[in-house]
Amino acid sequence: MSKMHVKLTVNGKEVEGLAEPRTLLIHFLREDLKITGPHIGCETSHCGACTVDIDGKSVKSCTTFVAQVNGADITTVEGLANDDGSLGVLQEMFREHHGLQCGFCTPGMITRAHRLLQENPNPTEEEIRFGMAGNLCRCTGYQNIVKAISASADILNAQEPSGSEAVGQTKVEAAE
Amino acid sequence: MIPAGFEYHRPGDIASAIGILQEHGDEARVIAGGHSLIPMMKLRMAEMGHLVDLQAIEELKGIDIGTDTVSLGAMVTQHELITHDGLAKAIPLIREAALQIADPQVRYMGTVGGNVANGDPGNDMPGLMQCLNAVFELSGPDGSRSVAARDFYEAAYFTAREDEEILTRIAIPVPGSGVGQAYEKQKRKIGDYATAAAAVMVGNGTASVAMTNLADTPVWSESASSALAEGNVEGSVAAMLGDIDPVADNRGPVEFKKHVAAVMLRRAIDRAQSRAG
Numbered sequence: 001m002s003k004m005h006v007k008l009t010v011n012g013k014e015v016e017g018l019a020e021p022r023t024l025l026i027h028f029l030r031e032d033l034k035i036t037g038p039h040i041g042c043e044t045s046h047c048g049a050c051t052v053d054i055d056g057k058s059v060k061s062c063t064t065f066v067a068q069v070n071g072a073d074i075t076t077v078e079g080l081a082n083d084d085g086s087l088g089v090l091q092e093m094f095r096e097h098h099g100l101q102c103g104f105c106t107p108g109m110i111t112r113a114h115r116l117l118q119e120n121p122n123p124t125e126e127e128i129r130f131g132m133a134g135n136l137c138r139c140t141g142y143q144n145i146v147k148a149i150s151a152s153a154d155i156l157n158a159q160e161p162s163g164s165e166a167v168g169q170t171k172v173e174a175a176e
Numbered sequence: 177m178i179p180a181g182f183e184y185h186r187p188g189d190i191a192s193a194i195g196i197l198q199e200h201g202d203e204a205r206v207i208a209g210g211h212s213l214i215p216m217m218k219l220r221m222a223e224m225g226h227l228v229d230l231q232a233i234e235e236l237k238g239i240d241i242g243t244d245t246v247s248l249g250a251m252v253t254q255h256e257l258i259t260h261d262g263l264a265k266a267i268p269l270i271r272e273a274a275l276q277i278a279d280p281q282v283r284y285m286g287t288v289g290g291n292v293a294n295g296d297p298g299n300d301m302p303g304l305m306q307c308l309n310a311v312f313e314l315s316g317p318d319g320s321r322s323v324a325a326r327d328f329y330e331a332a333y334f335t336a337r338e339d340e341e342i343l344t345r346i347a348i349p350v351p352g353s354g355v356g357q358a359y360e361k362q363k364r365k366i367g368d369y370a371t372a373a374a375a376v377m378v379g380n381g382t383a384s385v386a387m388t389n390l391a392d393t394p395v396w397s398e399s400a401s402s403a404l405a406e407g408n409v410e411g412s413v414a415a416m417l418g419d420i421d422p423v424a425d426n427r428g429p430v431e432f433k434k435h436v437a438a439v440m441l442r443r444a445i446d447r448a449q450s451r452a453g
Contacts, residue, residue: 004184020181021181021182021183021184021227022178022179022180022181022182022217023178024178024218027178043177043218044177044215044218045211045214045215045281045282046367048279048281051281057255057284057285058280058281058284059281059284059285060281060282060285063210063211063214063215063285064210064214064285065184065210065214065227067184067186067227067229068207068210068229068231112280112281116280130280131280132280133279133280133366133367134278134279134280134281134282134367
């Protein structure tokens with residue numbers, strides 16, 4: 001099968017490359033673009049470790065062909081850090097509240113939580129658990145993940161809109 | 177898990193998509209959200225030379241709320257069904273069911289058209305659409321036609337859709353005010369298909385009852401519906417249990433599935449009745 005020309009915006013940067021249409025997005029991100037934040041966990045669209053944000057949607061990149069998202073705007077966990085490389089609010093709160101142990105699920109957790117808070121800035125605990133149902137963690141028992149997301153919501157809501165630049169949300173919001 | 181190779185097509189209108197299907201016959205298949213098809217392709221249980229992506233076709237999008245009818249484009253995602261306030265007002269049953277499908281990530285991608293057209297007995301929307309008496313609109317080389325959801329399903333993965341046809345829209349009659357609706361689903365875990373699920377509408381002397389994943393097609397039961405319309409709940413449950421045909425699998429033996437089916441149906445009836453009037 002002939003390769004196709006693929007053009008994406010990933011974490012605010014335009015990237016391009018050649019890929020067979022059957023190439024899964026997770027493989028293109030990790031192997032071609034060397035963006036290794038999104039992980040390959042179950043490879044069967046259950047675990048959510050491969051979750052990335054595509055045009056404002058949380059998507060499992062192991063169940064998406066790169067051909068389907070040609071031209072799309074993609075954010076991975078790398079894109080949720082602050083511009084100076086320090087941890088963004090969600091990343092910092094996962095650290096602060098011990099929302100991870102081995103860390104394998106964390107990139108998917110944080111990327112999904114980012115979209116959840118964009119859509120619902122004041123989620124209840126039940127809404128967080130329902131909204132995070134597509135991400136599995138085998139270490140934490142989820143309790144501290146819920147706490148980390150809830151704490152992130154409090155911080156983000158307390159910030160002035162202009163203050164969002166300081167926490168690495170600007171790029172993503174501007175893309176929407 | 178890498179699928180077999182294919183040529184990728186992204187047509188911009190229905191006619192072009194049908195043209196590609198005609199040109200390549202059995203070798204071509206359409207893809208909507210891909211969250212049923214891609215896992216099967218990764219397992220190499222589905223292989224095709226040509227994949228026809230429907231995402232760029234505007235005619236397949238949009239939710240139109242009319243006075244008597246709601247029209248859903250085939251490419252409307254479960255997420256869009258859930259977040260559309262007008263739809264939640266017109267037919268609340270759809271949001272209630274869509275919230276119980278898969279998980280958030282899958283609902284951003286999974287479409288209502290893919291869910292109904294795939295013919296998977298585990299999918300929730302086919303039974304729901306039978307309960308609502310929806311009509312599927314199909315476009316093919318010879319033009320368009322309509323098939324009632326209650327006539328669409330022939331066996332697991334076999335439907336009234338021809339290979340060169342595309343399911344384009346779904347037309348759903350808006351239930352009258354006073355009609356209570358409910359969807360009840362038992363599943364082993366989040367994201368699972370139903371062990372048993374029931375869609376119920378009741379009120380104004382009418383009723384409609386359908387169930388999911390208890391036969392090789394969704395089961396809309398005329399006798400269960402008419403019993404419920406007369407207010408005979410146990411008669412309705414008994415009629416439905418006579419019409420389903422579950423098989424033993426990793427969700428349990430036949431007796432267990434019948435038991436769960438009756439529990440789900442009673443709960444759905446109870447809740448629909450509480451919302452009627």
